[in-house]
Amino acid sequence: MTVTIRTDTVDIELLEIRDFLAANHPFDQLPEDALAELPTMLQVRYFRRDTIISETNSLESYLYLIRTGAVEVFNIENEILARLGEGDVFGYRASHRPNQIEHHCTALEDTLIYQLSAQDVDKLCEHHTQFAYFFSSVVGDRLRDAINQATQVTSSQVNLITTPIRELIQRKPVTISPSASIYETARKMSKERVSSILVCAKGQLAGIVTDRDLRNRVVAEALDVNLPITEIMTFNPSSLKDDTFAFQAQLHMARHNIHHLPITHDDGIAGMVTATDLTKHQTTSVVYMVSDIYKQNKIERMQEVANKIPDLLVNMAVAEASADSVGHLITSITDAITSRLLQLAEERLGPPPVRYVWVAAGSQARNEQTAKSDQDNCMIIDDAYDPRIHADYFRELAKFVCDGLNACGYIYCPGEMMAITDKWRQPLTVWKGYFEKWIDQPEPMSLMLTSVFFDMRRVYGSRNLFREIAEYALEKTRGNRIFLAFMAGNALSHQPPIGFFRNFVLIKGGEHNQTFDVKHNGIVPIVDLARVYSLAAGSKAVNTLDRLDVVAEGGEVTSEGAHDLKDALEFICYLRIQHQARLIKAGEPADNFMSPDHLSHFERNHLKDAFSVVRTMQNTLSQRYKM
Template sequence: MNPLETSLRQEGRRRVAGNTLAFLKNHAPFDKMGAEALQVFADKAQLAFHPAGSEIVGPAAGNVRFFYLIESGKVQARQAGEVTVTEYSILSLGAGESFPIGAVTAGRPSTNTYTAVEDTFCYQLPAEDFLRLMASSPEFNLFCTQYIASLLDQSRRQLQLQFAQRASEQQTLNSPLAGIGSRSPVSVAPETPLRAALEKMSQAGVGSLVIAGEDRQPVGVFTRSDLLDRVVLADLPHDVPISQAMSANPFKLEEHATAYDAMLAMATHGIRHVLVTDAEGKLTGVVSERDLFALQRVGLRQIRQSIEGAHNVEALQHAAADVRQLAFNMLAQGVGAEQLTQFISALNDALTRRVIQLNLDKHNFEGIDWAWLAFGSEGRDEQTFSTDQDNGIVFACPDTDAVDALRQRFLAYALDVNKDLDRCGFPLCKGNIMASNPQWCLTLDEWRDQFSNWIRVPQPEALLNATIFFDFRPLFGKIELAESMRRHLLAQTSSNPMFLRAMAHNALDVEPPLGKIRDFLTDLEPDQPGKIDLKKYGSRIFVDVARIYALATGVHNTNSVQRLRLASKRLSIRDEEINAILEGLDFIQLLRLQHQYLEGEPGTQGDNLINPDTLNELDRRILKESFRQARKLQTRLKLDYQVN
């Protein structure tokens, strides 16, 4: 090549680079990027021509090798296969728009097929240069991060649409009775002795009993009001058959009748229960007045009033069901996971306080300073639909000789509270982390000593206890006692970096289930092949790191999101970095809430096990990104505490 040809080629490259820079400065995010970063893009990107009708990139091409920026023309993005990837099936892209950001960031094949619908020129930046540019340019990195955030918004809208549809189906008086109320009504035969029938009602925890023959044809109903009028006041012997105390000829509707029909019948006949039968007249369910109330938009005000005005546990049981229904309504309205879990916790707090107050009628602690403590997820304001009890008591007793006697009084009281909470839908803790356990009903000095021992000797059991008991909040009583516990805890941990390092080591035992070949590792639960525990391998990672940073920086808050936000300021973590981390936590929590509500049977505790193969492609993509944020948070923790 002669000198003239060389000079012309160099001049051509300079003109192309100049044209590229001029183009970039007219489009986001390049218009905000520094000159050095722009020059890198101009030097590394190649302008390629794609004739109309040609495929630029698609799933069959394997891992995406280029980041594409449209210089001129038009590109159509079409979903590949039948799986919903985004809220659109076809999307048109024009000059200044780029693709496929998620795929090139993740180093995987594109989930969309991108086709030139007219003659098109695209800048092609190699994937390795794209990743270097993300690392070197904060503006470009933020653009890509916001892209992931936009995907999160799309997923939330999908969840909202899904729940709104389900809510609409559930919350209409036109709904058939086949899907309302109890589908497993408690029933006995007409000849059943009255005592046996009452025992069955008590064991099942129900307020009504259906009397039906062997052919499942209902012949009567027995309710709590019947117990007073027809048994107690009538002095009816307990060995007579239940048929002598029942209300005969109960009102019945077939399964295809609507909730409106049942409501009209209750208003017309002054009854509170309607029996549901199939076409042959056989019992299939019972619909109560409460079931019809639950169909309506349950409001926060009504629930709070029902909780605060409850005179017994039965009323609180209904309120607990209303809390779940209202939380579901909020999911349908697109409320975020952070707000929703705090909302659930707030109403559960109110319900717990009412149980505590009701039981004080039987136990007198006047003149004694004490407080009821919540631990674990309740202590963090992070309760989901599936939650058991984690609680304790702290009390003050100046007379050391009287401590044990006072503790026994508190234990008896706590046992009553724990049992009533269990009846309200908060199962007894399998690990016995409850106030009725003498280990967790302690004086203020005993709690301080317990904390100090765990911190001084961070053995595995001590570290496990720290993950539970260091997330505490007072729910009732002398709040100052809990505040004193908090001050002592923060003073102890801030002066013991070895304990924090041990906690960091413990927090790194569980890693996000990201595969090197497959997207996810789904063989971590031997008893649940193909499933991932979103709590153990997801939200717990964020929670554990948040706790460590809060203890290290003196953050008093117990909520994980608040801990991360406040600690990040004191640790000088960039806002965009912590926001991406919190978005990852938020999405995992949303998936947990969705799964627990949709998959859990009414009246049971849903689990946290999801099969990623059942997620649509958008949610799979965001879940993978959320796990990456968890891994990123762990990497920072590993560096900060020099954990190998």
């Protein structure tokens, strides 16, 4: 039988493998045509559980992608560097740290691997920049890149986060000599149509005069306008350098409740930036909110301002503000509400009979608040405090402020760590006793308390009292290895939600089924690590990024380690802000329970990087304190 049939062939179809590659980083960065071709460049290998991967003793010949199974990567000292799971890569150029070279690998489970030759990786890198980026650098750089990629400004709005303040200066500074009279000064302000003027002697800033000064200090006092301007000007006003970022300037103004900010450069005065200049660029401006708070005499009105915080968070999330700046800005509102409440309380109860200081603890102290949170605060009173005479005053004061904060949405702390609790409203000597007991007899409860009260920041009241207690606590802890070991142990109690196989460990069942707690398992571990480093270094820093900066210099942790942790924190916080903003926009209350399903593949991968950094640093800490 003769059969004559036309002939044809079908292209090799490795769709199944292509789809797997397309779902995994960095291959997801490749364009369609490169992806389609990629499967034909692969080799497939199988490694039985507990066998060594790659007999050649070099992981540098190939890039390995785990299709199924799990792999442990070790360095030359046989220390474990990573546990990898499905979709993870290792080998050629995938190494995580320059000083931690992947040396050998073991299959933890029966493992199927796709391997791509070094030459092919190089070729792909040459042609595809996005793909190449993954291989160009260590985890830290990859995270930094993730942050940059995530915070690229999409709106046309000026981004206060990355804009130096000099770009917001509208005109040359309007200045006048200190020898001018009040009258001459007012004339010049009127002619120049400015609401404030800088008083300069020989090109150097000597003072500032604002419209408000003319009203309050001249007209209201019926002062002679022929007096020199130096009579009413504010001497040595706070100023900032012109390379300061606009958001920092905004923050500075919010904190100090000022509306006119002189800007200097190396040669003297560069100009003036007003709150209005900044608010033009941000509708729900923090400066506006803070100054609004200081104008309020009633708690109900302050409540209205506080209610805008969720909107503010959404705005900042849309503007892709960095988590650090969001933390500072939101906390500055809490600070303003607290300070204003204390002012009102003092107006009502009269001036304090003895010195005191109102201290913020926890996330407020660290300038790391996001959506509104619980209140953590305490009060330290001068040792001249006599409970028989003064107890009522301070109880009333604390009650007024804590109730006010509660009304504004900062709900009572469930652990009662608030100044309203008698225990946390005590004279300096009692506080010193507390710290002494916590530090000398570390037991679980003390450790929990220290992790709250070692994050302290003065919000209102006596600086000296605050300095005394802060220095006392630091003095007690510095070099106290036993206490530090306990703190280190405590710092390991919250683990990043990443499993043995680099998978997310999710909450099972209940209200938060299939999510992870980004606060307790993502942020708290980093905050805890930074606290231990910082205490060991005897540093006063409280903000986590500041702490990491300080300890990186002090050698308590390697500078790369500190740097990586900073990036991990920034990235995790950034995702939390986006998550909370998404909830607020949907009309739901902000929470900390994130589902990996809501993250892009890119975000998931970098979040895993971030969690791996935390885990590595936790391991290092536990080795350092021999636990």
